[in-house]
Amino acid sequence: MEKIRPHTLSGFMELLPAPQMQMERIMAMLRKTYALYGFTPLDTPQLEAADVLLAKGGGETEKQIYRFQKGDSDLALRFDLTVPLAKYVALHYSDLSFPFRRYQIGKVYRGERAQRGRFREFYQADIDIIGDGQLSILNEAEIPAIIYRTFTGLGLKKFQIRVNNRKILNGFYAMLGLTEQSGEIMRTVDKLDKIGPDKVRAILTDDLSLSGEQADRILAFIAIHGDNDAVLTALEQYRGQNEMFDIGLDELRTVAGYLTSFGVPEDHFAVDLTIARGLDYYTGTVYETTLLDHPEIGSICSGGRYDNLAEYYTEKQLPGVGISIGLTRLFYVLQEQGYLNGDVNTAPAEVLILPMTEEVSPAIALATELRAAGIRAQVYTEKKKFKQRMTYADKLGVPFVVFLGEDEIKEGKVSLKDMRSGEQQLMDAAQVRETVLGFQAADAAAPSIREK
Amino acid sequence: MEKIRPHTLSGFMELLPAPQMQMERIMAMLRKTYALYGFTPLDTPQLEAADVLLAKGGGETEKQIYRFQKGDSDLALRFDLTVPLAKYVALHYSDLSFPFRRYQIGKVYRGERAQRGRFREFYQADIDIIGDGQLSILNEAEIPAIIYRTFTGLGLKKFQIRVNNRKILNGFYAMLGLTEQSGEIMRTVDKLDKIGPDKVRAILTDDLSLSGEQADRILAFIAIHGDNDAVLTALEQYRGQNEMFDIGLDELRTVAGYLTSFGVPEDHFAVDLTIARGLDYYTGTVYETTLLDHPEIGSICSGGRYDNLAEYYTEKQLPGVGISIGLTRLFYVLQEQGYLNGDVNTAPAEVLILPMTEEVSPAIALATELRAAGIRAQVYTEKKKFKQRMTYADKLGVPFVVFLGEDEIKEGKVSLKDMRSGEQQLMDAAQVRETVLGFQAADAAAPSIREK
Numbered sequence: 001m002e003k004i005r006p007h008t009l010s011g012f013m014e015l016l017p018a019p020q021m022q023m024e025r026i027m028a029m030l031r032k033t034y035a036l037y038g039f040t041p042l043d044t045p046q047l048e049a050a051d052v053l054l055a056k057g058g059g060e061t062e063k064q065i066y067r068f069q070k071g072d073s074d075l076a077l078r079f080d081l082t083v084p085l086a087k088y089v090a091l092h093y094s095d096l097s098f099p100f101r102r103y104q105i106g107k108v109y110r111g112e113r114a115q116r117g118r119f120r121e122f123y124q125a126d127i128d129i130i131g132d133g134q135l136s137i138l139n140e141a142e143i144p145a146i147i148y149r150t151f152t153g154l155g156l157k158k159f160q161i162r163v164n165n166r167k168i169l170n171g172f173y174a175m176l177g178l179t180e181q182s183g184e185i186m187r188t189v190d191k192l193d194k195i196g197p198d199k200v201r202a203i204l205t206d207d208l209s210l211s212g213e214q215a216d217r218i219l220a221f222i223a224i225h226g227d228n229d230a231v232l233t234a235l236e237q238y239r240g241q242n243e244m245f246d247i248g249l250d251e252l253r254t255v256a257g258y259l260t261s262f263g264v265p266e267d268h269f270a271v272d273l274t275i276a277r278g279l280d281y282y283t284g285t286v287y288e289t290t291l292l293d294h295p296e297i298g299s300i301c302s303g304g305r306y307d308n309l310a311e312y313y314t315e316k317q318l319p320g321v322g323i324s325i326g327l328t329r330l331f332y333v334l335q336e337q338g339y340l341n342g343d344v345n346t347a348p349a350e351v352l353i354l355p356m357t358e359e360v361s362p363a364i365a366l367a368t369e370l371r372a373a374g375i376r377a378q379v380y381t382e383k384k385k386f387k388q389r390m391t392y393a394d395k396l397g398v399p400f401v402v403f404l405g406e407d408e409i410k411e412g413k414v415s416l417k418d419m420r421s422g423e424q425q426l427m428d429a430a431q432v433r434e435t436v437l438g439f440q441a442a443d444a445a446a447p448s449i450r451e452k
Numbered sequence: 453m454e455k456i457r458p459h460t461l462s463g464f465m466e467l468l469p470a471p472q473m474q475m476e477r478i479m480a481m482l483r484k485t486y487a488l489y490g491f492t493p494l495d496t497p498q499l500e501a502a503d504v505l506l507a508k509g510g511g512e513t514e515k516q517i518y519r520f521q522k523g524d525s526d527l528a529l530r531f532d533l534t535v536p537l538a539k540y541v542a543l544h545y546s547d548l549s550f551p552f553r554r555y556q557i558g559k560v561y562r563g564e565r566a567q568r569g570r571f572r573e574f575y576q577a578d579i580d581i582i583g584d585g586q587l588s589i590l591n592e593a594e595i596p597a598i599i600y601r602t603f604t605g606l607g608l609k610k611f612q613i614r615v616n617n618r619k620i621l622n623g624f625y626a627m628l629g630l631t632e633q634s635g636e637i638m639r640t641v642d643k644l645d646k647i648g649p650d651k652v653r654a655i656l657t658d659d660l661s662l663s664g665e666q667a668d669r670i671l672a673f674i675a676i677h678g679d680n681d682a683v684l685t686a687l688e689q690y691r692g693q694n695e696m697f698d699i700g701l702d703e704l705r706t707v708a709g710y711l712t713s714f715g716v717p718e719d720h721f722a723v724d725l726t727i728a729r730g731l732d733y734y735t736g737t738v739y740e741t742t743l744l745d746h747p748e749i750g751s752i753c754s755g756g757r758y759d760n761l762a763e764y765y766t767e768k769q770l771p772g773v774g775i776s777i778g779l780t781r782l783f784y785v786l787q788e789q790g791y792l793n794g795d796v797n798t799a800p801a802e803v804l805i806l807p808m809t810e811e812v813s814p815a816i817a818l819a820t821e822l823r824a825a826g827i828r829a830q831v832y833t834e835k836k837k838f839k840q841r842m843t844y845a846d847k848l849g850v851p852f853v854v855f856l857g858e859d860e861i862k863e864g865k866v867s868l869k870d871m872r873s874g875e876q877q878l879m880d881a882a883q884v885r886e887t888v889l890g891f892q893a894a895d896a897a898a899p900s901i902r903e904k
Binding site for chain 2: 008045049087375
């Protein structure tokens with residue numbers, strides 16, 4: 001028979017079993033953490049009507065979208081989880097309770113140019129809190145706590161949550177009479193780290209026709225640095241000139257002020273006036289999260305406050321705040337940086353039972369008993385030589401192998417080999433259970449990420 | 453602004469938060485059970501190259517497939533999890549260890565005619581064990597144990613795993629000299645329950661031109677009923693006439709013989725000679741699982757042994773055995789039948805904390821403390837009247853509400869209201885933790901399914 005070459009599409013992540021287990025661990029931790037904060041899991045379709053997905057229209061995203069006809073239907077694969085959420089909330093509005101807190105971890109599709117580390121199918125892990133007409137600033141204050149707990153739960157230590165408030169930025173540019181140019185200015189200011197203040201100033205005055213004074217005031221503003229108190233104090237000098245600015249500053253003070261109650265250490269949090277994000281969408285607090293040792297990776301968790309989630313579908317005013325982790329990209333980066341904890345058990349089982357007799361009932365009975373205790377057990381039932389069986393155990397990376405031969409069965413015992421230490425001991429089933437459960441608990445507590 | 457009507461595509465399941473929680477519970481139980489048997493989770497792309505997905509070509513499926521062009525690429529959404537598994541194993545052959553045991557729970561796509569209870573996007577939950585060149589019959593014997601544990605874990609009691617062996621059927625039809633017509637005969641025999649033996653006989657003789665004797669022998673064969681021993685004994689009378697039949701009978705005896713070691717009660721298992729399944733694919737043991745009170749639903753978990761998983765991609769002989777649960781359909785049926793346990797907690801949190809003071813730090817600190825103990829907690833921070841807050845708690849269905857007012861804060865206590873009993877008690881944070889953890893443990897142990 002002629003064969004078709006098996007291959008996976010370029011830009012589509014397909015993991016081998018061991019890294020897949022590490023991915024599963026990370027997803028399980030995200031689900032657990034999000035749930036602890038009262039977010040309910042949602043699962044919306046991957047395919048939607050194209051007119052629904054593209055209600056907002058527009059730009060780069062539309063070119064990247066996977067859109068096609070099936071029969072009379074114009075369909076598209078979702079390109080983020082926010083638009084489906086907006087649809088969901090508008091559609092099921094009367095069945096939901098607000099504030100509505102949901103998380104969703106799902107695949108999204110963007111036909112980007114294929115390149116290393118860029119994915120066309122990738123997981124996003126999103127949380128959002130949606131209010132009906134209004135939403136307390138305290139929800140914005142809670143988000144850094146969730147980010148902190150999420151990454152700490154994964155084992156990450158050297159990261160920082162950077163926060164700004166769009167009202168402060170919009171208010172500041174309004175003070176300078178630069179509201180209309182603020183988009184372009186913010187895009188320029190965003191390059192500060194890369195090109196330095198002199199070049200930023202040159203662009204502001206030469207390309208955007210700002211006065212020297214305006215440029216200097218902008219550079220002085222974004223040069224505000226220091227710990228949170230210092231930054232907030234420095235911002236106070238601008239108070240009283242613009243109402244929006246003042247509201248934004250109050251909001252930022254609230255968000256920073258609740259950090260301790262929410263259990264976020266101050267060194268994991270920084271007010272950063274250079275953060276703008278999604279220029280036409282976010283309206284209040286905005287968030288980025290960076291790995292301190294790898295700023296070049298960019299933000300690994302971003303989001304912010306918005307005023308109107310579902311304006312394309314409903315007259316209801318639905319403000320919200322949300323963050324998103326680009327999980328597939330994050331996983332790729334963690335792998336590349338060698339940040340995945342190689343000591344966690346990635347084998348399909350904790351115990352591989354090797355029956356050494358023709359009759360395998362005792363092996364099966366032992367497996368059944370171990371499984372009842374919550375232990376992942378596999379009986380090796382292929383007729384292979386001992387050496388091949390041990391090679392199989394080694395290749396899978398199972399932490400324990402049980403040998404069950406005539407002698408052991410007669411004695412009512414088994415030989416348990418700890419594959420990491422190489423130690424082998426004769427024991428009864430209860431001891432096997434205890435030993436493996438001890439290993440299991442330690443393994444479950446081990447962090448997924450181990451920084452170098 | 454003109455609004456787009458928010459809607460979800462017909463045939464695409466989108467659940468409200470409470471049923472979604474029930475679905476998540478079921479999925480978590482499937483993942484847990486599959487893992488206990490040493491299956492490793494896989495996650496393959498939802499989109500594949502069309503030539504890869506359609507390597508086998510063919511028939512009904514091809515018409516239903518979501519296939520489209522993107523740039524130069526001919527793409528298709530997967531229509532099952534078996535073809536992607538075949539691709540995966542062929543592609544990553546040298547990186548895998550055999551027997552390779554994997555589970556996958558993922559969405560698949562079939563553009564079926566839309567009708568109630570039929571889905572175009574639906575979850576399949578599959579397990580497969582793939583051998584390299586050979587695979588012990590004991591793997592076939594293990595499958596009923598996994599099915600039994602899966603459904604028992606979900607809370608189902610009244611179900612039966614029905615098993616047959618294709619070698620017995622093929623051997624039997626070979627005895628009658630009817631190998632070529634066996635496909636058509638089996639399709640006819642499959643209607644026995646619906647149309648009765650007389651009509652089956654008429655079709656066999658009139659439409660398929662079998663002799664009266666052949667038809668009678670077939671009817672006598674499929675009339676074999678009784679407990680497992682009785683059926684196996686009745687089958688012994690055919691032994692010695694066809695080698696394939698004899699092998700199949702030995703295999704069936706092995707599968708039935710290991711049930712006890714695997715912990716499957718005999719009344720949940722039946723040898724059923726009318727089961728055929730996937731005529732050109734399965735080659736050994738075949739499985740169906742039926743709800744005893746709802747046979748009309750058909751099999752809720754089916755599968756079998758096959759000889760060659762990936763023949764379209766590789767010369768390697770890769771025999772396997774697998775089963776699949778049509779999870780979306782099953783969930784739909786459970787919902788329709790009122791089989792979902794309405795007593796499990798489907799709220800996004802176990803505790804809703806209502807701060808009764810302007811300053812919410814004590815509420816946030818309590819939430820942080822409860823979360824550290826693994827309790828799902830939400831602080832209600834909107835400025836609403838007491839009644840509206842309680843309506844919110846009611847609508848979410850949270851089991852516990854905590855009131856935190858001036859008096860409580862001064863005393864270092866909180867008021868905990870059990871929303872089910874209506875009882876309210878003043879206690880300290882440690883008591884709240886204990887009470888809620890007790891509830892949580894009981895809730896986690898509650899079955900997802902409760903038969904009527």
